[in-house]
Amino acid sequence: MLEERRLDVLRAIVEDFVLSNEPVGSKALAERHQLRVSPATVRNDMSALEEEGYITQPHTSAGRIPTDKGYRLFVDRLSGVKPLSRAERRAIQSFLEGAVDLDDVVRRSVRLLAQLTRQVAVVQYPSLSCSSVRHIEIVTITPARLLLVLITDTGRVEQRVVEIPAPVDDLIVGELRGVLNGALNGRRLVDAPEAVADLPDEARPDLRPYLNTLIAVVMEALVEKPEERIALAGTANLTRSALDFADTLRPLLEALEEQVVLLKLIGEVRDLDTVTVRIGRENNVDALRSTSVVATGYGRGASALGGLGVVGPRRMDYPGTMAAVRAVAKYVGDLLGAD
Amino acid sequence: MLEERRLDVLRAIVEDFVLSNEPVGSKALAERHQLRVSPATVRNDMSALEEEGYITQPHTSAGRIPTDKGYRLFVDRLSGVKPLSRAERRAIQSFLEGAVDLDDVVRRSVRLLAQLTRQVAVVQYPSLSCSSVRHIEIVTITPARLLLVLITDTGRVEQRVVEIPAPVDDLIVGELRGVLNGALNGRRLVDAPEAVADLPDEARPDLRPYLNTLIAVVMEALVEKPEERIALAGTANLTRSALDFADTLRPLLEALEEQVVLLKLIGEVRDLDTVTVRIGRENNVDALRSTSVVATGYGRGASALGGLGVVGPRRMDYPGTMAAVRAVAKYVGDLLGAD
């Protein structure tokens, strides 16, 4: 009973603070929520909560605000699930269904997520390493330069210009195309190295030098350093929550433009079926130490194709944001998994 | 002689204000620049300049700052060209040379431009309507669904999933591929409609329904509504110039995320060989009325492939920014034109 009410008080503090962005005092708390006790009692509970590190006061004699630890407890134990409205679900579906290709899916998703959560949204393109080869195309640009185009089952297209050792005619190109497709079509990219390992040895001698060159390019581009990509939207929402200008906003914007940082961040939390919340200092990135990240993985089956999520102030509607992230991930996963 | 000095004063005001971001007064002006006259004389000139609308004072008894009209005169008549250093040119070249494909070129360019100018950079992908078809590929996903991939000479890849009326085998697909490539390879996209107009009639009867479907998709995707794309970088630089938070920064960020707005903007100023400057209210976009846009087109030959530029505060180093924009446009044009 006693512990119970303290948690109620914490929940009330978080909810009030998220709405008002102002330190919340005992009097307002006792009035606005049905705690059925007097402000003085609430003060005692707040005192205890502060002792335990769940809340803090920015200045002596101001109200209390939640600490990272307080938000953490709130997210873990105090916040219920907040299902999206039917209208929201329909909006998601209809918005994403109009997408014509992978780029379009990703860009629509990220804008959608930014709009739903009113935060900065991040969507990772499907990882190459989780994809399979759908088709490889070789196009002659000049006799000595080929364009290699690789299409994955998630709809991603990678292309590279290849300088080849000696000129080729279309017949050779056709054979090369056949050999590569035969070996790689339907294979997962991670399995590509062994799939092509013996190709040059088995192939006709006159094809070998070309094959070696092409295989080297494929390996380099798709396996050794598979370029991961990120889409971003909703940075304007950062101006909504009154973060201070130079100290917080600038490094945050810089970090968000640094794809490496975002990829690392997303990579750590792209579990399927679990929406991960990182609050404040739980993020190992300095620029994000005053923000929270809500993210999850998307995809079908066992492993995640990619991750998506939002970045926003710690003072955030966690239940709503988590619901939106989960819902968008589900739709994106279905869309890209089925395609 | 008289007019001459007034212009000198205006130039000095612009240059000082760009550096200091503080209204500049007569005394500081007379001292810091070699005007060879007393502050009182400068005051008279400033009075006249204000009368004519080139400068204004934010409050009675503060220094003067340039108006849009003042910046305009400065850009048109008072600023010399400011060539980039050899080191800068080399940096541009080496940074862009590492690009592996079109996406990479664009993303590197936009980051480079943001870094050079310390402003928000915008780069438009090469317009589809200015490109030619390099190759069309058709891949079977299922017997009833094909993937159509179109590659342009600028390296852009467009793909669409096509539901076809009746299942096809690989032989048919090969023929379709041959017919489409025969008709379109090397053609400019704007010429595509007439190039394919008679295809169904000339083709073997059994191919016609497929051809009709495929051509419809090509037309829809590439000619009727060629999707234009934009890359953006350096938004963190907006926090550098002390724009006020809610009134200016938010609508600006929102406008920058709205591709339509940017495309319209870039579309108006993508002349080759001319760097266009739009100052403050010269931009017809509300959110940009307190910023300046410096932009130009890139490409080889007669018409521009696309546009690029930067958005920044009116208080901007115009000569330096214009030089950087021109230089990057030149390199990008060469890169994409030659590829």
Add this chain to the structure above:
DNA sequence: ACTTGGCACTCGCGGCAACAGAGTGCCAGA
């Protein structure tokens, strides 16, 4: 006809004191 030095005037801004309001901690009583 321009230019120059002098002078009075106008504001914006930083510092300082006073004040009101919100919130807390603590204590005694129910």
Add this chain to the structure above:
DNA sequence: TCTGGCACTCTGTTGCCGCGAGTGCCAAGT
């Protein structure tokens, strides 16, 4: 264990003052 009361501590606001920068104007000089 809860509650009401009370003293205390801050913060943010307001009003006031003086400083300094900058202007505009005028009369004198070249």
